[in-house]
Amino acid sequence: MSLNSIFQYFVPKDKKFFPLFEQAGSNLIEMAKLLKESVHTTDLQLRKDNSKVLEDLEHKGDNLTHQIHLELGKNFITPFDREDIHALASSLDDVADFIHGASNRMELYKVTETSEAMKEISSLILEATEHVAKALFELKDLKNIRNITDSCVRINSVENKADYIFDKAVAELFEYEKDAINLIKNKEVLSAMEDATDKCEDVANVLESILVKNA
Template identity: 25%
Template sequence: MARKGENEYFTLFVKMSEVALRTHKMLTEILTDFEPDKLSEQLERLHELESEGDRHTHELMKRVAKDFVTPIERDDIIALGRELDDITDNIEDILIKIYMYNIKSITPEAMDILKVVGQCCEKVNNLVVEFPNFRRSDSIMKDIVEINHLEELGDDLYIQAFRSLYAKGGDPLEVIAWSEVYRQLEKCCDTCEHAADVVECVIVKNT
């Protein structure tokens, strides 16, 4: 049985993944009822969640620095913590880019990819909730495979969104803006897959 101090690592992983889920939910609500004039205020609200995630990350790193014994290798704790933090950061960066490029309406393609990002975040959350039991879990490898499949779906949607954007042409500035937003959306899926890869490596090394 893991000691209390060791369990704290897994608890922090869950807290970080929950922040990512809440950040995605807030972003989805903002883009569903999109009001460009309110973006500045909405960015502040989203940044509060990102800051909460940062606090969990700092707590994780402090524990790694001071604890003599850790439940898994230090490098793996640090790698997973960074990937979980990056998920939240990358979701926030979607809205930052929308604000920076002064985008006035949201494309259906963006919402389709954002939905997949949310599914990835949910699977990552399932993954870290189950992580303390990785040696006995029947579901953790299934979640890793599912995250890989979702990342591939995100890639497909990203490619189609890009093709549609350039096929339609239009205002070059708008094309540039959406190119950056689509890249950021796809990056969120990639980061979820990276988090799953870290967990998979831990399983391989410890079973």
């Protein structure tokens, strides 16, 4: 019996890890939606309220990561390699951390006016998390490898777009922003947002590693 056959034999019985990963993916989408709303709104109270909700969702993500790690300790049989489960959980947690971090920096640094680059990257973060969630949903059935691969390719494309927008925005800040404090504030927020897309790409890399091992 091939390793893939063994894998397929156990996957349908798993009721621990896949639901947790799917919850983590849905949680990231909710966080990304709130960040996008905050970046696009001029209502500072709404932005403050969203920041509080984002903090709660970030804690929810931490709890999901903790549950996944607990299940790793309790279960001898896992749907795929233990190190990949750990890496996937950690990379999802990183995405949540940086989405929350971007919102938190906007509040801490009192960034009242968001730039066009922030709006564009916030939209890309949402797009990336949607692809992450889709791939996680498909993970429980590796017969749909093409769907997972397609999501990973799209995540990488989104990350490349975010990199370009970030680099261009920072270059323009250094060229045109004369207020050093505003420059630092904007760069810090942009950096956290761009890091969120980087972490989505890390998720894609782990998923691709899982596909290679179980193809």
